[in-house]
Structures are given as C-alpha cells and as structure tokens.
Amino acid sequence: MVNRSALAFCLAVPAVLVIWLSHRAEQPVYRPVKDEGKRQMAPDFGLKDADGKTVHLSDYRGKVVLLDFWATWCGPCKMEIPWFMEFERKYKDRGFAVLGVSMDDDGWKVVKPFIQDTAMNYRVLLGNDQTGDLYGGIEALPTAYLIDREGRIAVQHVGLTGRRDFEDGIEKLLEADSGDKRAALN
C-alpha cells in the first residue's frame, strides 16, 4: 500500500510540474530589466535595410535599442508594431531607437509593402537564420530584446508582451543612463 502511494507521488510530482510549466509557457511572463552586472553583450550583425544599406547593431552603440525579430505572417508581431512606432516617436530624442528584423523568407517583396501599409517609422532590416542563430535561434515570433547604451542585452521578451512591460524597461534604461551622466558630472 505504502509502495503504491509512493509510486503515485513519484508520478504526480513531475506531472504537476509539467502541467504548470506548459501552462506557464503560453502566458506572457513579465521579465524585468536585468542588473547591469548580469547583462551579456548583444551579438553584432550586419543586415540590409530597405534602401540596401548595410546596418550593424554596433552602429547603435550609445543608444537604448529595442531589437524586434518579427515577420509579416505573425499576428502577435502586428499587434506590437504600433506600440513600437509610438515608442520610436516618444523616446527617440532621448537616445532610443527601434530596430526591426524581419524573418520573412520571401524577403523585401513582402516586407516593403508591409512597411508602407503600416507606415512603420523605424528602421527595418531583413534577417536570416544566421542572425537568428547568433541569438540562440529565434524559434518564436515576436522575440524582442531591450539593449542598453553599452550594447548589452537588458531583457528578452519572447511572444506577445505587455506594452507596459516594454515601456517600463525602456524608461528604466533611459533613466539609468541619465543617472550615470549626472553622477559623472557631479
């Protein structure tokens, strides 16, 4: 009898764990900005923009960057794009930029019309699997990274994320930098 109970316990514990984790995996999870000491450098890449110009992530050093991997066929990505356009407008004068990386296999022939139709106001680059691999393989879209002015990843968001979560992170990174400057001046 004891053995049966123990066996049931042995099976139930992992089962409950898996059910909890699988449910959790589908839900957007709030991820706070990492402490500076725990941030890793964002891998650099060079990709073409819609004008054919090669853009490197390192060109944005000194700015807070929202790096967004997305695709035209991705519904959750389309929901976030208007927020990112607003962030670009609202924060660009404080040293912030959004950089979109489209993972569309069909390339500019689908991405350019989308940019025009949506009136995207931030720079979009055409990504590829190699770029995705640099970031550990981009399995799910959208996947977005907030990168600090030193080019370090402060937070990663996989899947549709709350607008407020993005905005909190951006504000925190912009404010941290302002604080550093003030400290340096004093």
Place this chain on the structure above:
Amino acid sequence: MASRNYWKLIAATSALLLTNLALAQTPALSVKPPIGVVVKKGGTVDVKVMATLNEGFHLNSHTPTEDYLIPLTLKWEGGLEEVEVVYPKPQLEKYSFDDKPLSVLTGQFNLVTKFKAPSGAAPGPVTLNGKVRYQACNNNACFPPKTVPLSLTVQVLP
C-alpha cells in the same frame, strides 16, 4: 534504499516529461498517409491523410481570413493525376492578438486528395510524394512555416 529509488524514479519521470514539454513548446504536425490504396486504371480514388497538430497550437486553414497569413497546403508529385485536394472545414477562433476571428485548424484533421489513374497507366505500384506546408501559432507567439514531406504508394489495377 527505497527512498533513494523513489527519487531516482521521480528524476527519470521528470526528465522524460520535461523532454516532452520542451518538444511541446514548438508546433509539430505529424501526417499519416494510408497504406494499401488501390485504384483501377482510368478510375479515381480518395486518399485520406490524417494530420495531428500538438496541443496548444493552431495553424492557419487553407483559406485564412487575413491576406498576410500563410495557408495550409498539400501538394503532390508523382504518377497519378491530382484531381483536387479537399481541406477540412476550419474553425473560426478569436485570439487576443487579432481583432477578428481567425480561420484555423487544431488537433486532428484529415486532408483528402482525389487522384485519377490515367486510362493508359501501367498496372503496379505508383509512388506519390507530397508536401504539407503550414504555419502555426499559440496564443501569444507564431512559429516559422514548416513543410512536412510524406510518401504514398498506390497500387494501380488493370
């Protein structure tokens, strides 16, 4: 000793279930073509391919409600004439990331292809190679389109 064995059992079961969980976090469509399909030369046959998408995901139907969505398709190559592919009736489901309901498929469904054997077809086995292309999402993320190959042997009778 018994206690140690129970912990080993918990560890082993956890590892197995967590492996399944890791696999379950990306969409996977399995397709199962029928076996033992026969057709008389000059005749037609309906071939039912059973497809199963893992739980927690949906894929766009053959007729998505939005232009930007990638539809489910089944294409064949081989020695028989493909008359038509009949796709399953989709469900209209509302997701948080779109204002309108989307035309999707979930779980298990059938893809039926009507093939015709030419009247001059030689009796014997004919191999057909198919490709199912789909693009799946869950409630808050989407995954790149995938293509699943499948192979089918049809016996042509005199």
